[in-house]
Amino acid sequence: MKQFFSFVLKEARHILRDRRTMLILFGMPVVLMLLFGFAITTDVRNVRTVVVTSQMSPQAQQAVERLSASEYFTITATVATPQEAEQLIRRQRADLAIIFAPRHEGLQLMVDGADPNMAQQWTNYAQQVLVNRSSSVITSKLLYNPQMRSAYNFVPAIMGMLLMLICAMMTSISIVREKEKGTMEVLLVSPVRPLMVVVAKAVPYLVLAILILTTILLMAHFVLDVPLVGSLFWIVGVSIIYILLALSLGLLISNIAQTQLVALLLSAMVLLMPVVMLSGMLFPVESMPQVLQWVAAIVPPRYYIEAMRKLMIMGVGIHEVAREVTILSLMTLFLLTVALVKFKTRLAD
Amino acid sequence: MIKYLIQKEFLQIRRNAFLPRLIILFPIVIMCVMPWVMSMEVKNIRVSVVDHDRTTQSQRLVHQVEASRYFIFCGQEPSYQAALAQVEHGTSDVILEIKDGQYLIAANAVNGTKGGMGSAYLSQIVASAMEKQVDGKTALAGNGPQGAVLFLYNKHQNYKLYMIPALFAIIMMLMTGFLPTLNIVGEKEAGTIEQINVTPVSKWAFILAKLIPYWIIALFVITISLLLAWSVYGITCAGSLLWVYVLALLLALFFSSLGLIISNYSDTMQQAIFVMWFFVVCILLLSGLFTPTRSMPHWAYLTTYVNPMHYFIDAIRTVFVRGGGFAAIVHQLIALLAIGILMSGWAVQSYKKNS
């Protein structure tokens, strides 16, 4: 046991001594939370609008006033012809043009369609502001996230990404570093069981992961006002299953990689890219082609992020996430078994 | 003497078992897979319908929902509670409840964009169905003479056209940012940098010799990407290709300098990669690559003035999608050039031959 603690202490010292990496490890969640919480929004706001009219009819006047009164649009210019408006949009001086045709009742919207989603939303908003629709029979209700805050969506995603990064990448690199520097040989030829060497390496990262998880949850609650409506017990419980999964992955990578560079690239290419791209963190999985959806089905963070969204934001009970938790547990069991079976107690040739 | 140093860098890249493959395969994989992944296009939204009325009118509406390309019809549910359970279970995204001629649309808005767009689309369908019902006309609510919409540049609302310039940016960033970062730290760890430091090589020559190969790689990579965009997706540049290359070079100047600066200050590869990664994530998220910068709060918007990625993405979309020329991007060009020169100056400054 004494040896075990001495190992953990040594590993903790490695982590604590590398100030810059520490700073990044704790700075990353904080900065990401702030960015996603405040800076990254897809809200329609400050849309730069050009009014195209040869002469201001009262009707046009009224429309313009209504637009500038809304918080979504800012009128930046008034020009005479649609060509001029198009020039402005092309030069990135405006996003939307409202064309009041002379001697006609109607108006036309001209929008920068480069970003289809935003273009669609801008026109929706513009039409709502300009046209009083008699749609009282339709009531829309946005469940769980009435203000459409992106933080609600991203907090679980950040957890999924960072826990994977810290546990898998850091663990694998720290094991491979010992291989590369030659200290692993000494550790293996010591009376200590080889498995304990590795488990002792994982412990500090487990602690670190839990600390970071706590930081994220506290920030989510107190800084970003993201509700933690679900049971805290299950949130932490499912997270720990996920952390174990990530640690097993890290162990597996360290079995394969012989140099730090390979471990880094393996973690970055094989872990990080799929996690960011295919986990439904940024891009909806259900919009992807079928083949990619199959690939996404074996990306573990996908299930974790899904489970966290349900538990934290929607506040459902554990039975509603049973499917995700079962899949995660099975994956953990599988990866851990493979990692332990594959673990080399001798040097690879 | 710089000729010899550049030659050395290329030889080293070529000898590496991994790098040449990475340089060729990476853009290909990214260009072939990512446009499918990085679509924020909202489609395949799953709808559960709770129809209490069971009239012909409501039946027709349900058919319309089924026919829409945005929605997947999940079936009828007997009650709102049952439908909500579906949402909680994650098998449905939007509920449409029809009761006494009133329509309630309830969308799962944990993902704000998806929820918002879903409910907007659904209410458009409902509204148009109702107008047909009431007026018997074909006019649609959103497309009536009152508000005809003209989508400029990206007429087919093709999300890939929007994302492909962003992919250029990402490929450039990873290739010209991370490879130089590993480079100097690698020489430090191998001890060869000490040998270079006792030679009369000037700081400028050494750093330039490190930068130039990555600019050439940048040009190579952007060419592959352009060819792929054309051959796989049929997407071509609306403006002049010259400006695409100029912009790519300027972005490469910035990222390769940033990489060298970080590796000058780092002791280990792990440290360098983590620091680089941190900067890259921040630069990327605040650049307007995924989300419009003008929706940001004021303090966050201020950072875009020093974010080269922001200028790049603005300019490349102007050239590539909107077909703008020099006049449209002159502002961005100047900003990118200024930031690039500043950073490369810093890269030279931070490299110490003598302590």
Add this chain to the structure above:
Amino acid sequence: MANAIEVQGVSKMYGRVQALEDVSFSVGKGEVFGLIGPDGAGKTTLYRILCTLLLPDAGTATVDGFDTVRQMREIRRRVGYMPGRFSLYQDLTVEENLQFFATLFGTTVEAGYDSIRAIYSQIERFRDRKAGALSGGMKQKLALSCALVHSPSVLFLDEPTTGVDPVSRKEFWDMLGTLKERGITILASTPYLDEVRRCERVAFLDRGRLRGIGAPEVILEQFRDIFNPPGIERRGAGCVAAPQQSTRPENVIEVEHLVKAFGSFHAVDDISFSVKRGEIFGFLGANGAGKTTAMHMLTGLNQPTSGTGTVVGYDIRTQHEQIKKHIGYMSQKFSLYEDLTVAENIRLFGGIYGMKDDEIARKTDELLERLKFDDHKNDLVSSLPLGWKQKLAFSVSIFHEPGVVFLDEPTGGVDPATRRQFWELIYDAAARGITVFVTTHYMDEAEYCDRISIMVDGKISAIGTPDELKRRFHQPDMDHVFTYLARQATRSAD
């Protein structure tokens, strides 16, 4: 079981390379057994097989009566192993490293202190310093302390004293002697002949085969061509060899009161000396005496804290970039580009010093011919044996005909025959008028120098020709001179 180690017909292949071929020998309990042979002979592979880190392709081996294949855990509980590229945890302090390894082997620093006292006491005052901040030789001493802190029944040491100064090496072998008295079996490999002689028996490995086994003197005699090449005769005589300098001796290096301080610690403490053109100047000193720091100041890698100096006529404080044009440098750590070929490395460094393409091509051919490297012109440097790499690195460092070349322990870990060839190259260079400034831990090499200085505790405590020094301190050879002076040291690290 009488024998501690029993090796029977062990073979091992790496891909198509035969690392070990049908090796058999046995080592008795409590024996100090040497394993010698050139770089790439298969010594490290043999160690790894005995430590259960590798499986042999054929044959069996037992350690302390346990089979290396089936009884891995029993063996690992009983042996101690110091690999050749043993590296400490750079970000842990000296004491933390030692404590960690002590706990790892189930003992404590206090309990094992006696067995490491002689070496650890030299670095103990730096116990709070990070291992990464120690000089090369100091690290090796700490590594030795870590390896010896417990008392295993069998100890495997893979070239444990590379880069360690002669005095500390003697102390280290004295320590091994006390371990032997406690019944510990020791299997050690070494490139130093004086260490080979301290073994009871040695086995000579060459390209995976066991060529001979027996008492050290017998083996050294039997393979004399390899271990004890005849001394080199200097063609021409010292500094007058350079023809243009015979009338007007000129100082190429001149140093006055040079000091380099790191905080309150004076790594180099007020040294003054000069080196004449065409001279071979040996710069000796114990690990941590300040040799590398002094050399870094002369080559413009480091700024002096105070004092003045000129190298090839330029001021080391202000004109270091000019100096760099006129010097060559070969660092302790091998520093050619491993992923470039021999010719490409030469071309790169020739180009850096502003040589023309045709000049480079012509001189490359000349050089390769002289080194007999013609066949390996397009081989990757990483595929060459260590001795060749060192010869190549030296040739590259004088390729541009510098006024002076600085060599920092150029022959560390190289076998005697290759070292001799290396010194022939040095003599060649000196004959062409290149001044040679060299540090070494081999005292036979010190005898080859025209003049030597011995640094102790950051100061130069003696300077002169080898004969003068031997006479002044009444010692029979340089080894004794060095030991005599270094034992007066009060501090032990830089």
